[in-house]
Amino acid sequence: MTILTQVEPVEIEYPSSDGEPMAESDITRDYRTYSVEAVKLYFQERSDVYVSANSFIYYEEGNNQAVVAPAVYVVFGVANRKRDNYKVWEEGGITPDFVLEITSETTQTKDQETKPEIYRALGVREYFQYDPSGDYLNPILQGVRLINNQYEPIAANNIAFDTLWLFSEVLELELHIISGELRFKVPQTGEFLKTHKEENLGRLAEQQARLAAESAFQQSEQARLAAESTLRSLVTQLLNSGMSLEQVAQTINLSTLEVRGLVGENF
Incomplete structure (x- = not known):
């Protein structure tokens, strides 16, 4: 008599971190923080836009090695809620539309070769790289747009090596480099996006100016x-x-x- 033994399926874990301490320069951290906070604040009234930074995106169910962690990414058409990580199959197959990597010479190979292929396969419509230290990118901000399943360069409006801007059709925002500093700009108003801290400081300055005017x-x-x-x-x-x-x-x-x-x- 043959006895069949039922094999329990192995539960696959999808960690939110690789367990290693994250080491990054002040420059990388500051620009990543600015980018995610400013873009998240810009889309805060949209319930169908998810903005995140440096979190794992798992793109193959059952394969926790099929993972990528963009510096900043934006997804349209999914709920704006907090997540430990982003599993494509749990989001109706919707993948990021916009990716920004804060790149450097140490991440050059991944950012220039490995990640673009992953992003192209996932259908990421726009992929930008910003090299704040000027280690290897010239100009220091570059972008590509997915056209016929291939990435084509986005034309840059160059003013100088460290002063230029590119337009993101996905975000409908301009990415500006001003004397080496990355800033997002709303073309309709000409205003640059701010972080929560910068917004609060701006409101505080306005309040102080108003009080000073009233006192005068x-x-x-x-x-x-x-x-x-x-x-x-x-x-x-x-x-x-x-x-x-x-x-x-x-x-x-x-x-x-x-x-x-x-x-x-x-x-």
């Missing part, structure tokens, strides 16, 4: 009232000394109407 107005009003009180007292003294309204007006270089406005109809 109050001081000016107090000075005006004090001067008016002094002038009224002088006019009263002159009128009480026997001078006529016309004489007082001529003495202090005011019209009779203005003098009467100071003392009323008592004189």
Whole structure:
């Protein structure tokens, strides 16, 4: 008699981290933080846009080695909610539309050879690379767009080696390099995107400016009232000394109407 043994399926884990401490330069961290916060803030009213940074994207169910971790990525058509990682098959097969890598000489091979092939296969519509240190990219910001299943370069509007901009059709934003600094710009308004901290600092500066203006107005009003009180007292003294309204007006270089406005109809 043959005895069949039921084999329990092996549960595959999809870690949210590789267990290794993440080492990155201040420059890489700062620009990654700016990019994800600014773009996330820009799309905060959209419930169907997910923005994340440096998290694992698993793109083959049952294969936890089929994974990539972009510096910054944006997905349209999925819920805007927090995730430990992004599993394509749990998101209806929807893959990222936009990827930005903060690249350097140490990640050159992955960013230039390995990742583009993965992103192309996943259908990532736009892939940008930013090399803040200028280690190997010239210009230091470059982008490609998926056309007929192949990546084609996105034309750069060059001003100088470290001052240029490219347009993202996916985000409908401009990626600007200004003296080497990466910033996202809204073409319709000409405004550059800010992080939460920068937004708060901007609001604080506006509030301080408003309070300073209000204080200056109050001081000016107090000075005006004090001067008016002094002038009224002088006019009263002159009128009480026997001078006529016309004489007082001529003495202090005011019209009779203005003098009467100071003392009323008592004189």
